[in-house]
Amino acid sequence: MKNLLKKLIEAKSTPDVGEIECAKVLADFFASAGIESNVEIWDKTRANITATVKSSSEKPALLFVSHLDVVPAGKQSWQSDPFEAAERDRKIFGRGACDMKSGMASVAAAMAEIKKSVVNLKSDIIFSATAGEETDSIGIKKFLESFDGKENNLCGAIVPEPTDFKLITAHRGLLWLEITTKGKTAHGSMPHLGINAIESMRVFLDELEHYDITGVKDKLLGTGSMSINKIRGGNATNVIPDKCTVQLDIRTIPEHNHSQIQNDIEAIFAKISQRKKDFSAAIEVIRSVEALKTNSDCAFVNDLKKITGNTETAAAQFTTDAPFIAELNIPVVIFGPGKPDICHKPDEYIEIQDLQKAVEFYKNIILHFAC
Template sequence: MNQEEATSFLQDIIQIKSVNPPGNETEVAQKLKTLFDKHGIETELVEYDENRTNLIAHLKGKEDGPVLGLTGHMDVVPTGEIEWQHDPFGAEEEDGKIYGRGACDMKSGLVACALAMVSLKEEGLPEKGEITLLATVGEEAGAVGSKQLTEKGYADALDALIIAEPTRNEIKIAHKGALWPQIIAYGKTAHGSMPEVGVNAIVHMNEITHAILGEKFELQYEEDELLGAPTYSIDVIKGGSNTNVVPDQCFINMDMRTVPSQDHSQIIQQLEQVIETVKTTYPDLHAEIRILNDQSPVKTSAEDSFVKLVQRVVNVDGSAELGGITAYSDGSQFIHAKNEFPIVVLGPGETSTAHQPDEYVEIDKYLDSINLYKAIATKFLA
């Protein structure tokens, strides 16, 4: 497949509206399957839900050997309310870039993985070992596809994994985790003219939020040299139904981005303690915590042999810098496989354009990533 064909195939994939919600990733999976079938690469489809299908592809050598995993997600976020200058699903090519939702995050990385496998197959490689592609559903909303595949054992045989999220082809060996607690306060309705006979859930939630943002809540952690400190913010608050009704429910959603030194269960216990503290002032307060998203932080040692190999591919002298990213990835689920393996995040795309209007990928970076994945696979499986 030449460069023009590689660019055209990426455009075809970007034009598929696999927006999450609802996802509709099956069409992407089928498009990839058709490509692999054409080149004699074994595939398997794993259904997650209606119109939502994961794809696994295996490129096997003639002899047994290590297994290199490649992974990317097929879903994209909504286009948003701000008007685009380019058709979000037109995959328009302009000034050396392809524009479209998912061009950066992360259909370019996913397609580059697939085309690297096709190219290696055409060259009669690998001679030993295996390359396994895990194309997932639902990464943008809880990494549900990678969770399903991990639970079904599809990552258990991996010896190393490359996640093709956008990094401008720079090497990242760590990313933050995500913990999204929802705190719900329950009250009792009453007529707005008689608030004393009700229990105002908004008032109680106000006290809880003040306690969280004040001195009663403090995250326990050791700052990470690549990821820095954890963060948290209260990003949603909703309560009440009518101006003349005392509200019987109010909730907040929090977004916490965690580092490897933290324990998510301990954070949840801290939030529960905050609620108990507020109860000493408001004994009729009733609140509970629900977890909307729980993704582990990921970190691979800079001294790992696979990391060193990737560094030598990116820079012959092995001097390529290592970094971390603040977002989570499907790696948050794949690290729960039975076998422990190094994870490197490496892919085309400018991270700052992800989820933005007029998202794009530079064609040169996209084509370079295909060659990077080929070179890494060749060296790792040699």
């Protein structure tokens, strides 16, 4: 189990490298456990892997979805090489040790143990590990395209991201937008001959200030938020700029509708155009992940509460691929080993006892739903 995690950490899967090596480590592991798997490769470096422990299919299948990719090691120095798993102080260190190669390895290990020891499973156990959760969610989208949720009658899905063994049923969504205003260049001494894209952006941002994303509130998740985190425009002090872009980071709650937010912004463009005839702007979606809100009182979640000893569910600060899985109209719960606040940081680690605990939890979950 520890070895599988170490191999996964050493199979670097940052965005510049891709996920193939990591998928192959899992494929080898499943092959040695007698579990069928399938690695899907595209764009030379990207990969997803699916594996299934087959059953008599008397009961709906259980789905586990992880992500293969990790964020880069970052510029701060580590105590040991982030891509060589190091064991010290009863912990394993390395990029992905917490987010989320431990959860992924623990599910794979639990499946292998079940495959070896239980002969009459009543529901299929489906494992999926996908590409690009940290960047573009491309892997989960590909997986869902080829996955027939109706044919694969499912009781629910578990995402083994690090939650420190809390049951997470909700998190905010994100909508990243790039707004570009367009103008016309002219000499800086004759601004009347050009259209200043930065000036257009100023007008837009003034209007945006009146757009309140925090008006609606969710009981569990609070309000949404919006911040302008990137701005770019202009080439020289003496040239009227013809282009200006800003990037907005909008965090949404289930009550928000992402297309409606885009429509609202288009409406701001239209409003400005009425009084400023030379105003021209465009909107581009960089990334869109809806909020997650699983009914925390459904049978699937209530069973998980009993199995894991959690009396209640919680909301997470971070965003995951879980909302894409929720589109299958099944309950989705995030539950896994590792502390969320050490993700994406130097000296990321997992406590070895949490790894063992995770395998036991996933085995008990499988036995509950599949026997």
